[in-house]
Amino acid sequence: MALDIRKILDSLGSIPFETNLDWVPSDVIGVIAWSRAPFAKGSVTHKASGFLLLAALTVSGKFLCDRCGAEFSQCGEIPIRAALTDELEDTDNPDYYLISGGELDVSEILRSEYVLQEPTITLCPTCVA
Ligand SMILES: [Zn+2]
Numbered sequence: 001m002a003l004d005i006r007k008i009l010d011s012l013g014s015i016p017f018e019t020n021l022d023w024v025p026s027d028v029i030g031v032i033a034w035s036r037a038p039f040a041k042g043s044v045t046h047k048a049s050g051f052l053l054l055a056a057l058t059v060s061g062k063f064l065c066d067r068c069g070a071e072f073s074q075c076g077e078i079p080i081r082a083a084l085t086d087e088l089e090d091t092d093n094p095d096y097y098l099i100s101g102g103e104l105d106v107s108e109i110l111r112s113e114y115v116l117q118e119p120t121i122t123l124c125p126t127c128v129a
Contacts, residue, residue, distance in 0.1 A: 006102035008046040016043045021107050030122025034061040051084035065124035072124040080113045
């Protein structure tokens with residue numbers, strides 16, 4: 001999803017977004033199938049301190065336990081926070097996502113941030129307990 005944020009490039013403000021994400025289950029650790037497509041709702045804000053993307057990512061699907069091999073359903077809401085910049089010199093800093101041409105690839109940013117937060121091990125409720 002490409003979000004047009006030209007409106008807030010030169011002035012302060014906020015642009016809300018809501019999007020389904022067409023992530024392939026096999027690309028996400030531990031996921032067998034989605035119960036529904038991953039969904040994100042949030043906003044991109046231009047404040048005096050810079051650009052910020054905030055979103056709640058809802059992930060609902062069938063997961064496979066790494067320990068006992070059980071399939072289980074799980075639904076979670078993951079908060080996402082990403083700093084953005086329109087200054088090329090900041091791109092050496094991996095903490096920033098570059099805004100280019102006034103558009104932002106929201107799904108790509110959410111994907112990267114989710115991967116960073118994603119646990120490397122998936123455990124079913126029984127194994128977690
Ligand atoms: Zn288990």
